[in-house]
Amino acid sequence: EADIYQTPRYLVIGTGKKITLECSQTMGHDKMYWYQQDPGMELHLIHYSYGVNSTEKGDLSSESTVSRIRTEHFPLTLESARPSHTSQYLCASKGQGSLTEAFFGQGTRLTVV
Amino acid sequence: GNSVTQMEGPVTLSEEAFLTINCTYTATGYPSLFWYVQYPGEGLQLLLKATKADDKGSNKGFEATYRKETTSFHLEKGSVQVSDSAVYFCALSTYGGSQGNLIFGKGTKLSVKP
Numbered sequence: 001e002a003d004i005y006q007t008p009r010y011l012v013i014g015t016g017k018k019i020t021l022e023c024s025q026t027m028g029h030d031k032m033y034w035y036q037q038d039p040g041m042e043l044h045l046i047h048y049s050y051g052v053n054s055t056e057k058g059d060l061s062s063e064s065t066v067s068r069i070r071t072e073h074f075p076l077t078l079e080s081a082r083p084s085h086t087s088q089y090l091c092a093s094k095g096q097g098s099l100t101e102a103f104f105g106q107g108t109r110l111t112v113v
Numbered sequence: 114g115n116s117v118t119q120m121e122g123p124v125t126l127s128e129e130a131f132l133t134i135n136c137t138y139t140a141t142g143y144p145s146l147f148w149y150v151q152y153p154g155e156g157l158q159l160l161l162k163a164t165k166a167d168d169k170g171s172n173k174g175f176e177a178t179y180r181k182e183t184t185s186f187h188l189e190k191g192s193v194q195v196s197d198s199a200v201y202f203c204a205l206s207t208y209g210g211s212q213g214n215l216i217f218g219k220g221t222k223l224s225v226k227p
Contacts, residue, residue: 006156031214031215033215040219041151041200041219041220041222042219042220043202043217043220090156090157092156092157092215094206094215097208098143098144098145098164098206098207098208098214099145099164099206100206101147101159101162101206102147102157102159102204102206102215103159104149104156104157104158105156106155106156107154107155107156
């Protein structure tokens with residue numbers, strides 16, 4: 001069982017609201033990732049982190065922001081939600097080195113109305 | 114740069130049919146290779162992995178062999194079941210590079226009919 005958790009699982013929110021998607025892992029992994037998954041299933045990397053106080057933007061431009069103040073916690077924030085932000089968001093973590101696999105949370109399905 | 118290309122879906126098979134999902138990669142150095150599976154409404158979970166050339170990863174009847182000479186890591190299963198219906202992602206992990214050293218293919222949706 002992977003020890004990485006995302007909350008909420010589902011969220012319906014109005015346009016203009018500020019939201020934070022939570023992601024926590026108990027495996028002590030330094031690397032953490034946020035992906036946006038479109039209906040065609042492709043994963044788009046929007047943010048990643050190599051450790052505390054490290055955050056990088058991924059290959060898909062996103063209006064969201066992230067922070068990494070603690071190793072186990074990697075929240076994603078949208079200051080002003082829009083319908084275009086409606087998507088599935090997946091969080092993952094990974095240990096050091098190329099031999100280790102990534103572990104994924106169950107995802108947050110966000111709908112902005 | 115590093116990249117993963119996997120066959121496009123959707124793939125529809127009858128139960129007990131043979132499955133192949135092709136995956137090829139481009140990478141500098143010696144990546145590790147992975148197959149992940151995503152069941153409906155869930156996150157991704159590791160299906161199998163191989164960390165060096167000629168390694169064979171296997172799990173739940175699925176197999177894939179790390180072929181350095183053809184830069185491939187094709188997923189196979191001899192007899193699929195309805196419960197195998199899911200989306201399958203090929204991925205690689207490297208030392209260094211961009212995107213957190215983790216690259217995914219676009220995913221292949223598999224539907225197995227009874």
